[in-house]
Amino acid sequence: MSAQPDTTPAAAPSTTPEPGTPHRVVIIGSGFGGLFATKALDAPGVAVTMLGRTSHHLFQPLLYQVATGILSEGVIAPTTRDVLARQANASVLLGEVTEIDLTARQVTATAVGQATTYSYDSLIVAAGADQSWFGNDSFAEFAPGMKTIDDALELRGRIYGAFEMAEVAAASGRDEVIDRLLTFVVVGAGPTGVEMAGQLAELSKRTLAREFRHIDPSRARIVLLDAADTVLTSFGPRLSERTARDLTKLGIEVRLGAKVVDVDAEGLVVEERDGSQERIEATTKVWAAGVQANPLTRQLAAQTGATLDRSGRISVNPDLSLPGHPEVYAVGDLTAIDGVPGVAQGAIQGGRHAADQILRRLRGEETGQPFRYFDKGSMATISRFRAVMKRDKIELTGYPAWVAWLAVHLFYIIGFKSQIQTLMHWAVSFVGQDRSERTVTEQQVLARLALEYLGEDFLRTSLRKVPGAQPDPAPETMTPGSAP
Numbered sequence: 345m346s347a348q349p350d351t352t353p354a355a356a357p358s359t360t361p362e363p364g365t366p367h368r369v370v371i372i373g374s375g376f377g378g379l380f381a382t383k384a385l386d387a388p389g390v391a392v393t394m395l396g397r398t399s400h401h402l403f404q405p406l407l408y409q410v411a412t413g414i415l416s417e418g419v420i421a422p423t424t425r426d427v428l429a430r431q432a433n434a435s436v437l438l439g440e441v442t443e444i445d446l447t448a449r450q451v452t453a454t455a456v457g458q459a460t461t462y463s464y465d466s467l468i469v470a471a472g473a474d475q476s477w478f479g480n481d482s483f484a485e486f487a488p489g490m491k492t493i494d495d496a497l498e499l500r501g502r503i504y505g506a507f508e509m510a511e512v513a514a515a516s517g518r519d520e521v522i523d524r525l526l527t528f529v530v531v532g533a534g535p536t537g538v539e540m541a542g543q544l545a546e547l548s549k550r551t552l553a554r555e556f557r558h559i560d561p562s563r564a565r566i567v568l569l570d571a572a573d574t575v576l577t578s579f580g581p582r583l584s585e586r587t588a589r590d591l592t593k594l595g596i597e598v599r600l601g602a603k604v605v606d607v608d609a610e611g612l613v614v615e616e617r618d619g620s621q622e623r624i625e626a627t628t629k630v631w632a633a634g635v636q637a638n639p640l641t642r643q644l645a646a647q648t649g650a651t652l653d654r655s656g657r658i659s660v661n662p663d664l665s666l667p668g669h670p671e672v673y674a675v676g677d678l679t680a681i682d683g684v685p686g687v688a689q690g691a692i693q694g695g696r697h698a699a700d701q702i703l704r705r706l707r708g709e710e711t712g713q714p715f716r717y718f719d720k721g722s723m724a725t726i727s728r729f730r731a732v733m734k735r736d737k738i739e740l741t742g743y744p745a746w747v748a749w750l751a752v753h754l755f756y757i758i759g760f761k762s763q764i765q766t767l768m769h770w771a772v773s774f775v776g777q778d779r780s781e782r783t784v785t786e787q788q789v790l791a792r793l794a795l796e797y798l799g800e801d802f803l804r805t806s807l808r809k810v811p812g813a814q815p816d817p818a819p820e821t822m823t824p825g826s827a828p
């Protein structure tokens with residue numbers, strides 16, 4: 345059932361549709377919350393429109409494997425359209441939501457310069473979170489985050505590019521720049537930072553070890569920094585200490601209580617607890633610290649009176665609806681709920697709960713049941729054959745935790761095709777020592793910054809050259825799910 349143009353004004357808000365008219369659910373975001381909510385809404389009498397900023401569903405936990413050349417981007421980011429192909433009541437539309445009007449029950453989304461307004465009966469906002477540089481957005485230029493496929497590909501280009509540049513420098517006798525080129529700093533010692541640092545160590549010591557003629561890649565210096573005093577703090581002291589030990593054994597410098605106070609093209613400055621500062625010369629920096637909820641939460645808060653926390657996450661009612669709007673739910677990383685961490689399971693379970701509330705209302709059943717999060721545990725890999733895992737009081741380390749990590753991640757990757765491909769890529773990297781996805785291009789590395797430097801005017805002008813794009817049109821109004 346696809347969305348059809350509707351030039352009439354939005355229908356009066358109602359959660360009880362006219363007989364024969366499907367209940368229109370708009371879902372913002374094709375991540376874990378959005379996708380699992382959509383799947384849970386596969387029911388008669390419901391028409392779901394999923395609006396996504398990208399046309400894919402991204403399995404963020406494996407982004408670092410794309411960045412380090414183990415997996416291809418297609419494996420962890422299947423198109424949402426493909427994933428939902430068999431769900432006839434789900435329509436997938438590309439668009440970045442820029443405006444939510446809770447009174448009119450409409451959202452406006454822009455795709456390739458074209459703004460479109462969609463009316464809904466129920467709304468699920470699952471737009472996730474973005475990277476945060478803790479108020480120092482200028483750091484992003486030189487220390488990219490890792491939240492999107494673009495980020496991962498840019499990092500892949502920067503990482504492999506640094507080895508290439510070091511080889512060229514060594515071949516041409518410019519030895520003074522080699523140490524800087526072969527120093528990699530990962531900021532943030534949570535699961536993402538630990539996994540990234542571990543892979544950089546494996547890459548330099550195993551994968552690239554015999555391929556260069558002028559440099560020794562295994563000499564690469566890998567530094568993992570965090571302002572906190574422990575790595576993997578949320579895993580508790582035992583696993584945290586074990587991880588720090590394992591990282592050190594891999595040759596990674598773990599520097600804790602060290603806050604990054606400046607970043608530039610050639611390095612960064614860290615401040616220790618005693619206030620002393622040190623500069624680390626490093627061409628490649630990876631920012632794996634901090635998230636900021638999607639800015640749409642500000643609009644929702646302004647219209648409902650819900651509060652935002654320091655990371656911009658919105659408070660919700662116990663059933664995940666927004667104050668005064670039982671037809672609007674917020675789920676996943678953009679919500680602040682006590683005891684629910686910003687992990688995939690929080691979003692998956694939240695998305696399913698919101699969908700369940702909508703279906704209950706449509707069946708005339710009681711609603712308002714509080715969302716109960718079931719903690720399935722946390723895990724992080726350190727390197728090949730080493731991981732840590734925690735579930736309640738059960739703590740696993742080493743090989744058993746690594747096997748559990750493989751199994752869980754394989755299970756949650758969306759689609760059989762992706763699962764098979766992932767297994768094959770893992771065999772190449774973990775049984776052998778190669779990586780099958782090492783292609784990098786100049787555009788991967790430069791495109792983000794080029795677009796930022798060129799600015800909005802460039803985007804508007806270039807959109808005119810894209811077939812079908814309309815850079816400055818008036819918004820069109822669509823009624824998702826209406827009968828053709």
Ligand SMILES: Cc1cc2nc3c(=O)[nH]c(=O)nc-3n(C[C@H](O)[C@H](O)[C@H](O)COP(=O)(O)OP(=O)(O)OC[C@H]3O[C@@H](n4cnc5c(N)ncnc54)[C@H](O)[C@@H]3O)c2cc1C
Pocket residue numbers: 372373374375376377378395396397398400401402403404405406407408439440441442470471472473490491535536638640675676677678686687688689691723
């Ligand atoms: C590098 C990394 C590693 C991680 N590792 C783990 C892990 O090992 N285990 C774990 O459980 N969790 C992990 N997480 C966290 C987990 O991925 C998130 O908690 C989860 O993705 C949250 O789901 P969500 O649906 O709230 O948001 P997301 O999955 O981020 O989805 C948000 C969606 O909204 C879309 N969107 C955003 N803004 C708009 C807009 N304005 N209009 C339309 N669409 C929009 C985005 O494109 C995206 O599709 C990791 C996260 C990262 C970044």
